[in-house]
Amino acid sequence: MPRITVTVDGVKYEEDVEPRLLLVHLLRERLGKTGTPVGCDTSNCGACTVMLDGKSVKSCSVLAVQADGCDVVTIEGLGVNGSMHPMQQAFHEEHALQCGYCTPGMVMAAIDLLRDDPDPSEERIRHGLEGNLCRCTGYCNIVRAVRRGAQEMGRAVTMP
Amino acid sequence: MIPAQFEYVRPGSLAEASQALASDEDAKVLAGGQSLLPLLRLRLAYPSTLVDVGRLDELKGVHDRGDHVFIGAMATHDEVMRSDVVNAGCPLVALAAAHVADPAIRHRGTFGGSLAHADPAGDMPAVVLALDGVFVARSARGEREIPAADFFVDYLESSLGPGEILAGVKIPKLGEGWGFHYEKFHRTAQAWAIVGVAAAVKRSNGAIAEARIGLTNMGPTPVRARATESALQGMELGDQIRQACEEAAADTSPPSDLHAQPDFRRHLARVLTHRAVRTAAGTP
Numbered sequence: 175m176p177r178i179t180v181t182v183d184g185v186k187y188e189e190d191v192e193p194r195l196l197l198v199h200l201l202r203e204r205l206g207k208t209g210t211p212v213g214c215d216t217s218n219c220g221a222c223t224v225m226l227d228g229k230s231v232k233s234c235s236v237l238a239v240q241a242d243g244c245d246v247v248t249i250e251g252l253g254v255n256g257s258m259h260p261m262q263q264a265f266h267e268e269h270a271l272q273c274g275y276c277t278p279g280m281v282m283a284a285i286d287l288l289r290d291d292p293d294p295s296e297e298r299i300r301h302g303l304e305g306n307l308c309r310c311t312g313y314c315n316i317v318r319a320v321r322r323g324a325q326e327m328g329r330a331v332t333m334p
Numbered sequence: 335m336i337p338a339q340f341e342y343v344r345p346g347s348l349a350e351a352s353q354a355l356a357s358d359e360d361a362k363v364l365a366g367g368q369s370l371l372p373l374l375r376l377r378l379a380y381p382s383t384l385v386d387v388g389r390l391d392e393l394k395g396v397h398d399r400g401d402h403v404f405i406g407a408m409a410t411h412d413e414v415m416r417s418d419v420v421n422a423g424c425p426l427v428a429l430a431a432a433h434v435a436d437p438a439i440r441h442r443g444t445f446g447g448s449l450a451h452a453d454p455a456g457d458m459p460a461v462v463l464a465l466d467g468v469f470v471a472r473s474a475r476g477e478r479e480i481p482a483a484d485f486f487v488d489y490l491e492s493s494l495g496p497g498e499i500l501a502g503v504k505i506p507k508l509g510e511g512w513g514f515h516y517e518k519f520h521r522t523a524q525a526w527a528i529v530g531v532a533a534a535v536k537r538s539n540g541a542i543a544e545a546r547i548g549l550t551n552m553g554p555t556p557v558r559a560r561a562t563e564s565a566l567q568g569m570e571l572g573d574q575i576r577q578a579c580e581e582a583a584a585d586t587s588p589p590s591d592l593h594a595q596p597d598f599r600r601h602l603a604r605v606l607t608h609r610a611v612r613t614a615a616g617t618p
Contacts, residue, residue, distance in 0.1 A: 176342060193342030193384065194374070215335055217372050218524065220438060229412075229441040235371045236442065239342055240364075240388060286437065304523035305436025 178242035182207065183251025191238045198222045198233035200241075201248060209250040209278055213307075220306030223279035223286075224248045230286035232305070249278035252285075260330060261285050264323035265316075272310035279306050284320045293324055337374035341383040348392045348499060352473045354385045356497025361385055363499060365408060365447035368439050369456075393446065393501060396420055403427075404470075406502040407446020412437070414445050424505040426514035426534055430461045433516055436524040446500045449485070452492040452555070455526040459486060459556040461516065464532040464548030468504040473497045479504075486555035511543070512536045515613040517606045518550070521593060527551050528593045529602040531559075531582075533610035541570045542615060552586040552603055559607060561585070571617050575608065582607035 175190045182205055189204060201207040201224070212234060213221030222233040225247040233246075252259035258266065261281050271277045280303065287294060287302035294302060299320045300313070308316060345351040355361050360382035364370060367388075373379040387393055393408035396417045403423035405414060414420050415431035427445075434440055434448070434457050448458045449469070462482050469480040471494055480493055487493050494500060518530040530550030536543040545566040547559040565578035588599035 192339070194337040194339055196336070196371075196375075199336070215372075215375055217368065217439065220436070223438055226441075230438040231442050232438050234375070235368055235439070237342075237364075237367065237371070237384075239344075240367065240386065283438065301523070302437060305438045 176239050176242070178239055180238070180241050180244060180246060182246045183248055189238070193237065193239055195238040196234055197224070197226075197231075197236040197238050197241050197246070200238040201233060201246070207248050207250055210248045211275055211278060213275060213279070218307060219276065219279070220283060220303075221276050221279040223282040223306065225282060225286065228289075230283055247282075249281060252281070259285075260326035261288075261320070261323035264319045264326060268315050268319035268322055270311065270315040270319035271308075276306060276308045276310075280308065280316055284323060287320070288324055288327060292328055294320070296321070335375050335377060337371075338377060338380050340374075340381050342386065343383060344386040344389065348387070348390055348472055348501065349474070351385050351387050351390065352497050352499055354383070355499065356474060358383050359496060363387055363447075363450070365450075366410060366442040366444040367447075368435070368443035369447065369451045369453065387499065393499075398423060399504070402468075402504045402506045404502050404504055405445050407444060407450070407500045409445045409502075411435075411440035411443050411445065411448070415440070423507045424465060426461055426465060426516065426532060427458075427505060429514060430457050430516040430532060433457050433518050433527075433530075439524075446502060449503065450492055450494060450500045452486050452488075452490050454486070454489065454554060454556050455551040457516070457518065457527060457530055457532075457550060460530060460548030460550040461532040462503060462505070462548075463556045463558060464534055464546045465505050465508075466546070467506075470501045470504065471495075471498040472501045473499065477501070483558075489554040508534060508536070511538060513614040513616050515610045517610040517613070519602050519606055529588075529599050529606055531603065531606040531610040533607070533614040535566075535611055535614040537571070537615055541568060542566045542575075542611075543568070545611060545614075547582070547607060547611070549582070549586065549603055549607075552583065552588045552599060554587070554589075557586055559584075559603070562607060562611075566611065571615055575611060575615075579608035579611060580604055 213219035362381035561581035583600035
């Protein structure tokens, strides 16, 4: 069984994994990172989105062995000292969720989008989140939250 | 679902990878995995071994080689769409790469993987076919070049032989006067194309000097709209272009599925080809 080394939310793990183990199952079932849900079986929904070496990926479509030596950040690794990440806070403030199942993936995809465009337009946000499905909200509040999160993050960057 | 069991190897070189592949006919190449892993999860594929070429430097990167751009098989769609070399040398490839799936999948999915997978509904095959790309395959027997017209054999089937691995694709630079467009029709933002049209059009003195048109999902392989290409040659820009595009579905055998029946796909091919050609010719 291959042995992999992977850093998840700042903690380094060494794990023996079956080759067929998906990254999302490693996160949830071996490392207890249940903040990342499995939404579909077809790579469509994006609920399981995490950062792999700084870029968003659908963790149901990556084998754990492919993440060997990589750095993974999940929704659980965003907050600092018990306080929410500005994007999480913005989703809370704008009520950008109903059932909440898509939210971890939405937040990760939104943060990824801001790497590219720190101040995205509504259209850019809708395109940037096209790999993430929400079946409750109709997306309006999600788009508002990403705008707000972007502004908060911009403010945090420009603070002295 | 959880995939069926398989062995996993991560070779250190392309030669080793080719050997691993040649020694086991049920082995499959794993590139970015964005097509393969869904197939494994749905248990539509049961490879004995996955040969992971994801870390082979020999397959990475995009290179300007004078008269063509060489796109390494492991270049991701995200890299391709952002690459200055691709945007300058073969902009149609960059344009189309931005239409593939969604940002997270473009971070993992690879140019070579989507071509070797040979899914006629994928965006890249029709683009490379339209641009007359040349596929470079490597194996223990050496290197082989395969013209795009010979690469796609049938549904999900390429002409890569046992032990052969796609190293990359040469995309010829077309020079001055060309315009490009990729027109994709799909139900939802990240879905496969129901039909897609890749168009490269060369303008000269108010007329079309040459047109190259590749069709996505209009048959078991990507196809060229040859009849329309011929009809457009030398045609002045104007309403008659629509007439030429009426031939776009000639000699195609589009599939029937949940999203569209063949007659609807033929209709789409005609309409989308007209849009793609007009946009590529700069006359929207």
